[in-house]
Amino acid sequence: MTPPSTHEGFRPVWVDGLPLFAGYLPASMAFGMAARHMGFSPWGTMAMSALIYAGTSQFALASLWAGHAPAWLDIVTVWLINMRHMGYGPALTARQRLSDPNLPIMTGWGLTDEVFAVSVRHPHSTLLYHGGVTLVAYSAWILGTAAGAAFGGVILHTLPSAGSALTFVLPALFIAILWHWIQPEPGRWDRRVLAVLALTAGLYAVARLSGLGTMAVPLAAAGAAGADTAGARMARRRRRAP
Amino acid sequence: MNNLLGGFGIVVVLAALGTWAERVLPWTWAIRAHAKQSRALSRLDPFVRAFAPAVVMALLLSSVWSAAPTETAWRVLAASAATVLASWRFRSMAVSIVVGMGSFWILHLL
Numbered sequence: 001m002t003p004p005s006t007h008e009g010f011r012p013v014w015v016d017g018l019p020l021f022a023g024y025l026p027a028s029m030a031f032g033m034a035a036r037h038m039g040f041s042p043w044g045t046m047a048m049s050a051l052i053y054a055g056t057s058q059f060a061l062a063s064l065w066a067g068h069a070p071a072w073l074d075i076v077t078v079w080l081i082n083m084r085h086m087g088y089g090p091a092l093t094a095r096q097r098l099s100d101p102n103l104p105i106m107t108g109w110g111l112t113d114e115v116f117a118v119s120v121r122h123p124h125s126t127l128l129y130h131g132g133v134t135l136v137a138y139s140a141w142i143l144g145t146a147a148g149a150a151f152g153g154v155i156l157h158t159l160p161s162a163g164s165a166l167t168f169v170l171p172a173l174f175i176a177i178l179w180h181w182i183q184p185e186p187g188r189w190d191r192r193v194l195a196v197l198a199l200t201a202g203l204y205a206v207a208r209l210s211g212l213g214t215m216a217v218p219l220a221a222a223g224a225a226g227a228d229t230a231g232a233r234m235a236r237r238r239r240r241a242p
Numbered sequence: 243m244n245n246l247l248g249g250f251g252i253v254v255v256l257a258a259l260g261t262w263a264e265r266v267l268p269w270t271w272a273i274r275a276h277a278k279q280s281r282a283l284s285r286l287d288p289f290v291r292a293f294a295p296a297v298v299m300a301l302l303l304s305s306v307w308s309a310a311p312t313e314t315a316w317r318v319l320a321a322s323a324a325t326v327l328a329s330w331r332f333r334s335m336a337v338s339i340v341v342g343m344g345s346f347w348i349l350h351l352l
Contacts, residue, residue, distance in 0.1 A: 015335075015336075016335070018336055019335045019336050019339050022336075022339060023339065044250060044254075047251070047254050048254055051254055051255065051257075051258035052254065052257055052258045052261055053258075053261070054261055057257070057261070061253070061254075061257060065250065065253065071249060071252070071253050074253050074257065075253055075256045075257050075260065078257035078260065078261060079257070079260040079261070079264065082260070082261045082264050082265075083264060084297070085261070085264045085265045086264050086265075086268045087268070087293065087297070088265070088269070089265065089266070089268050089269020089270075089272055089273075090268050090269065090271070090272035090286065090290070091290045091293055091294060092269070093269065093272035093273055093275075093276050094272070094276070094286050094287050094290040095287075095290050095291065095294060097276065098272075098273060098276065099273060099276055099277050100273070101270070101273050101274070101277075103269070103273065104265075104266050104269035104270045104273060105266065105270070108262075108265045108266035108269050108270070109262050109265060109266060110265075111265045111266075111269070113297075113301050114301075116297075117294075117297070117298045117301065118335075120294045161347065161350050161351055167346075168318070168321050168342055168343050168346035168347075169339060169342075169343050170305045171302055171305045171306050171318070171321075171322065171325075171342070172321070172325045172338060172339040172341075172342030172343055172346075173335070173339055174298055174299075174301055174302035174305065175302060175322055175325040175326060175329065175338065175342065176325065176328075176329050176334075176335040176338035176339060176342075177298050177335065178295060178298055178299060178302065179326065179329035179330065179333075179338070180329075180333075181294075181295045181298075183330065186333075192292075193295050196292050196295055196296050196299075197295060197296070197299045199296075200295075200296040200299040200300055200303075201299060201303060204299075204300050204303045204304075205303075208303075208307060214304065216300065216304070217297065217300040217301060217304050218297070218300075220296070220299075220300045220303075221293055221296040221297035221299070221300045222293065222296075224292065224296040224299075225289050225290075225292035225293035225296050226289065228288075228289075228292035228296075229288045229289045229292060232288055233288075
């Protein structure tokens with residue numbers, strides 16, 4: 001894959017940003033509709049999307065607040081759900097050898113699951129790229145929330161099957177991203193990645209069935225990556241041994 | 243119920259501040275550590291290489307888990323297969339998403 005650079009201008013931003021835009025619109029529209037349905041005002045709904053900007057935790061906050069949960073529980077739940085984001089910045093830095101201190105300050109606020117998944121595929125990326133992709137994704141999130149809060153009911157009434165089709169946008173985005181790792185070039189399979197993915201799937205199922213909820217995502221990913229690293233280290237030691 | 247200038251506003255602001263800190267502070271630390279050629283960060287490298295695809299896989303499973311009740315599981319499987327086929331054939335993220343979403347929609351209408 002070609003690394004995005006300033007020489008390429010905005011092209012990589014559009015190439016990676018448009019699928020994110022398409023993926024975020026329905027998800028944020030769903031949030032806008034759900035929050036209005038739960039009795040939130042349009043401004044309250046928009047404030048959650050504009051300030052928190054993290055899908056799952058927004059849904060959780062809305063349902064907790066609507067269910068009159070204590071305020072401290074609302075806040076801590078959002079923090080716990082978004083804890084997985086803590087690994088994304090260091091992962092990008094190590095993978096892309098980033099050294100620009102402005103990157104986290106200017107773009108870190110928008111480092112969501114999908115923005116990370118899209119940008120981590122590149123061997124190196126710039127402030128222009130990160131900033132551009134972050135802005136495209138954020139504008140889709142805000143636009144979708146506003147549209148969902150304002151016209152969600154009308155859209156689903158006119159085209160009822162659209163709601164169901166839109167639920168598959170994010171899974172399709174993740175499948176397309178994973179494919180680039182599984183088969184980095186036509187005909188070349190990355191067996192190590194396949195093993196990591198199989199292990200992640202197993203760990204995720206175990207964690208989810210154990211009732212760990214959204215914590216299953218970071219736990220399964222860290223478990224599989226840890227096992228892969230330990231396995232590679234042991235193999236290296238065995239090769240070195242006389 | 244949700245006065246932005248009252249309790250709800252404070253909850254949203256505190257939740258947002260925590261989320262911001264979770265995203266920005268570890269990244270800032272990592273960039274500083276990288277600038278100092280930190281050994282801790284170079285040791286993290288193989289872990290990070292495996293972590294990136296693993297977290298995307300976990301996010302995929304999470305999105306499917308919450309989006310697909312048992313009665314639509316076959317539709318998710320078929321649309322996933324169509325998305326994989328499109329990714330393999332066209333190697334374009336945008337085309338794969340359109341094919342995946344389109345096939346999911348068609349299967350819903352059938």
